Amino acid sequence: MARSVLARPRLAGLVMACILVIPGALAVPSALTVDANQALHVSAVQDLHINSTTGRVVMNEVDVSRGLARFRAVLLRNPNLLWQQPARRTFTDTLLGPTTVVAADLNRDGHQDVVVGGVSDNTVAIFWGEGNGTFSSPQVVTTGTYAATSLLAGDMDNDGDLDLVGVGEDTATIFWAENLGAGQFLSPMHVITNTTSGPRSLVLHDVDNDGALDVLVSSYASALVGWFRNEGAAGFSAVRHIATDIDGAFWLTLGDVNGDGTADAVWVAYDGLVWRAGNGTAFDGPVYSIFEPEYESFFSVLAADFDNDGDVDVLGGTEGEVGGGLYLVQNQGDGTFSKPRTLSTDIAATTIEAVDLDGDDDLDLLVASNKDDKFIWFRNNGGGFFSQPLSLDQAVTGAEAIHAADLDGDGLPDIVATIPDLNLVTWYRNDNWASLLPS
Ligand SMILES: *[C@@H]1O[C@H](CO)[C@@H](O)[C@H](O)[C@H]1NC(C)=O
Ligand SMILES: *[C@@H]1O[C@H](CO)[C@@H](O)[C@H](O)[C@H]1NC(C)=O
Ligand SMILES: *[C@@H]1O[C@H](CO)[C@@H](O)[C@H](O)[C@H]1NC(C)=O
Ligand SMILES: *[C@@H]1O[C@H](CO)[C@@H](O)[C@H](O)[C@H]1NC(C)=O
Numbered sequence: 001m002a003r004s005v006l007a008r009p010r011l012a013g014l015v016m017a018c019i020l021v022i023p024g025a026l027a028v029p030s031a032l033t034v035d036a037n038q039a040l041h042v043s044a045v046q047d048l049h050i051n052s053t054t055g056r057v058v059m060n061e062v063d064v065s066r067g068l069a070r071f072r073a074v075l076l077r078n079p080n081l082l083w084q085q086p087a088r089r090t091f092t093d094t095l096l097g098p099t100t101v102v103a104a105d106l107n108r109d110g111h112q113d114v115v116v117g118g119v120s121d122n123t124v125a126i127f128w129g130e131g132n133g134t135f136s137s138p139q140v141v142t143t144g145t146y147a148a149t150s151l152l153a154g155d156m157d158n159d160g161d162l163d164l165v166g167v168g169e170d171t172a173t174i175f176w177a178e179n180l181g182a183g184q185f186l187s188p189m190h191v192i193t194n195t196t197s198g199p200r201s202l203v204l205h206d207v208d209n210d211g212a213l214d215v216l217v218s219s220y221a222s223a224l225v226g227w228f229r230n231e232g233a234a235g236f237s238a239v240r241h242i243a244t245d246i247d248g249a250f251w252l253t254l255g256d257v258n259g260d261g262t263a264d265a266v267w268v269a270y271d272g273l274v275w276r277a278g279n280g281t282a283f284d285g286p287v288y289s290i291f292e293p294e295y296e297s298f299f300s301v302l303a304a305d306f307d308n309d310g311d312v313d314v315l316g317g318t319e320g321e322v323g324g325g326l327y328l329v330q331n332q333g334d335g336t337f338s339k340p341r342t343l344s345t346d347i348a349a350t351t352i353e354a355v356d357l358d359g360d361d362d363l364d365l366l367v368a369s370n371k372d373d374k375f376i377w378f379r380n381n382g383g384g385f386f387s388q389p390l391s392l393d394q395a396v397t398g399a400e401a402i403h404a405a406d407l408d409g410d411g412l413p414d415i416v417a418t419i420p421d422l423n424l425v426t427w428y429r430n431d432n433w434a435s436l437l438p439s
């Protein structure tokens with residue numbers, strides 16, 4: 001533990017802060033003094049080393065390992081003591097009302113491109129990436145009546161390039177734009193449905209194991225969680241219900257909740273988080289409740305292994321009259337869930353995504369909060385125990401979409417986001433955030 005803290009260049013700062021934060025935890029070496037305000041000062045560090053036999057951290061002949069360990073625990077819980085908010089990098093401020101954003105290599109040059117939808121003039125625009133953080137000016141790929149409020153990239157026609165699938169909340173439409181390769185898209189777009197009013201979240205997954213990506217959608221207005229089967233050249237089937245008798249469906253996601261090797265559907269119902277098993281052909285069996293809070297309504301949900309114990313947990317965000325909350329419900333290994341753990345009670349998550357931002361092999365949490373005008377992330381300290389929120393950007397009126405992708409080719413996920421009220425598409429470079437934080 002202490003060894004990795006000491007391996008860092010900011011050693012002196014750590015030790016000093018350690019003493020200031022938790023003075024009681026340390027034996028005080030002669031080089032330390034206490035001032036009238038009870039602050040401790042290191043007047044001279046004559047010697048600071050790790051004993052190679054014992055592994056203990058020794059300062060001026062006094063063992064300070066315990067103090068450092070306590071300090072590390074404080075930092076893990078509140079890494080804001082070391083965290084610095086990254087600079088906002090702007091793609092553009094000229095597209096009107098950008099809502100959704102996704103990154104994908106659309107022209108197969110090995111670099112991530114950035115696609116933005118939902119602009120007020122019904123365009124889907126691509127910023128072509130050069131793999132080093134430089135992007136082209138926006139290229140409008142498709143115009144029409146379909147303002148995308150959610151976009152995903154997937155190879156819908158199995159020709160080896162990534163196509164774009166979008167939902168237009170206002171036009172009851174789910175469409176896909178066919179990539180002809182090299183960044184050209186077939187016009188007009190293919191319409192999967194234009195009768196699903198208010199489609200919200202979108203998932204691409206091969207539900208029936210036939211090698212073609214199907215399109216799953218949830219719609220609050222249509223009280224629908226359903227999927228459209230990709231039938232190849234024949235287009236898409238009519239909607240197939242994941243469940244009927246739906247009471248409100250904001251957000252849908254997939255994850256193998258019962259560990260049988262098939263993706264199950266997890267969604268936000270009016271009164272809580274629920275799931276239903278996939279069986280390799282469709283969705284089947286009872287709709288199980290995961291968590292039903294008393295005074296809040298869930299808005300967003302993710303299904304992933306947050307505590308690294310090999311099963312799929314569920315993390316949901318609520319939006320209340322005031323504020324909102326974030327809750328992790330851990331899978332007990334068999335599709336039953338433990339009591340929820342609270343990450344926050346004052347963040348209303350509009351968009352959430354799970355991604356390992358600090359390279360320690362667990363899933364951190366990215367949040368855009370429209371209500372709180374913030375982009376933030378929560379660091380997973382292991383075991384699904386999350387840090388306090390770390391600010392990526394704040395005072396961003398109408399923070400909407402957030403998505404992680406390596407935009408500059410350094411192997412670390414960066415963040416791309418939209419702020420429709422300010423006509424902004426922005427990104428935040430991950431310049432090795434892990435090095436700013438305790439490990
Ligand atoms: C390391 O600790 C051991 C056990 O306390 C002690 O005997 C030894 O002298 C220490 N080594 C150094 C270089 O201080
Ligand atoms: C990125 O690469 C392109 C093409 O090689 C080059 O023109 C541009 O200057 C580079 N940008 C940066 C920031 O290195
Ligand atoms: C929906 O799609 C059908 C069939 O393609 C088309 O005839 C109809 O005009 C569309 N409706 C709207 C509102 O776009
Ligand atoms: C899967 O579920 C569907 C829908 O309930 C059902 O028709 C089908 O028989 C099930 N398949 C298997 C293999 O259980």
Ligand SMILES: [Ca+2]
Nearest residue numbers: 159161163179
């Ligand atoms: Ca294609």
Ligand SMILES: [Ca+2]
Nearest residue numbers: 305307309311
């Ligand atoms: Ca788990």
